[in-house]
Amino acid sequence: MPFVSKDNPLAVSVIKAIRTGDVPSLRRMLAENSGLVTSRIAGINDECSSKGESRTLLHIATDWPGHFPNNAATVAALIEAGAEVNARFNGPHSETPLHWAASCDDIEVLDMLLGSGADIEAPGAVIAGGTPLDDAVAFAQWRAAHRLIEHGARFALWHAAALGLLDAMEAHFAGISLSQRYPWGAGHPSPPDEVTVAFWCACHGGQQHAAEYLLDRKADLNWIAVWDGLTPLDAAKRSNAADLAEWLRGLGAKSAKELG
Incomplete structure (x- = not known):
């Protein structure tokens, strides 16, 4: 899986396409650049870069605060191109894109990830290394929390x-x-x-x-x-x-x- 610096012109362009909802440009870049969909962007800001952190394009699409323009279409394009829905963030935690969608209360993307095979019980949350539900409840993302339970997420008394x-x-x-x-x-x-x-x-x-x-x-x-x-x-x-x-x-x- 290739690593791409956040300053790489291709990385800059694909991040912009994801965050602005420019799905046609995103699809074009994915088609023209073999391996881009499974690449990892090394950091997004200077602090992250210095710590050696990296994330996938699906992480960028589900990053805080979420709800980017055309986000569902963006996520669909990434998944159709071969993005790994259970890929892990590389850093102080190992959250999946589902953790991040849950943390942003992004129901449409959450449903899409689960429908594409995302692990609803994936560990690795910033909240005690737990599941997407742990993140949703801790960060008061109530719609996402209820939706995860509707999808069958295991839950505790708290x-x-x-x-x-x-x-x-x-x-x-x-x-x-x-x-x-x-x-x-x-x-x-x-x-x-x-x-x-x-x-x-x-x-x-x-x-x-x-x-x-x-x-x-x-x-x-x-x-x-x-x-x-x-x-x-x-x-x-x-x-x-x-x-x-x-x-x-x-x-x-x-x-x-x-x-x-």
């Missing part, structure tokens, strides 16, 4: 709480265990209680009914998350869940700053 899936939560506590994936990753020296984590995630997702359900099951109202230093109240405020934040305040919830 995902269900963040998405307000009360039936799944009730089934879990009735003894039908959900996936045992955790947002802090494997090997944490002292994993927090899963109910408290799920409660925090419910607040992150603005899901008051889920939060009430979990608080009744002894969740810690003022737990400070190990990944971003926020309490459930902080998470609700960040998500602009004003009614939930007011309800939490009424119960005595505090911010991390107040607890500091």
Whole structure:
């Protein structure tokens, strides 16, 4: 698989075509340059280049903030030309294009990738090395998270709480265990209680009914998350869940700053 510098004129042109939705030019370059569709672009900015990072053209098409013009047609053209839908980012994580589409809430592209064989359970996320669903929930990309579950993605209690899936939560506590994936990753020296984590995630997702359900099951109202230093109240405020934040305040919830 050839590596191409981001400063290479062909790389500059193909990146521009992808980001501007110029599908005819993209198709022409792919047809005229054998191996381009499977090439890796070495870095995109100077910092990445210095770290030896590289990504595929599908990664460029699904990169943040996503939703580039004609993005579905662009992704279709890349896949038709032979792009590998499960290719990995080369760097501090190993995310696939599906991870990136999920992180951008790009439903149309997400559906296209899954329809073309993308691994819905691919590990490697920036969130604890997890799946595309882990990214979607952590980054509050709710449409993508729900869509992944519709496609059959396995989910844990914290995902269900963040998405307000009360039936799944009730089934879990009735003894039908959900996936045992955790947002802090494997090997944490002292994993927090899963109910408290799920409660925090419910607040992150603005899901008051889920939060009430979990608080009744002894969740810690003022737990400070190990990944971003926020309490459930902080998470609700960040998500602009004003009614939930007011309800939490009424119960005595505090911010991390107040607890500091």
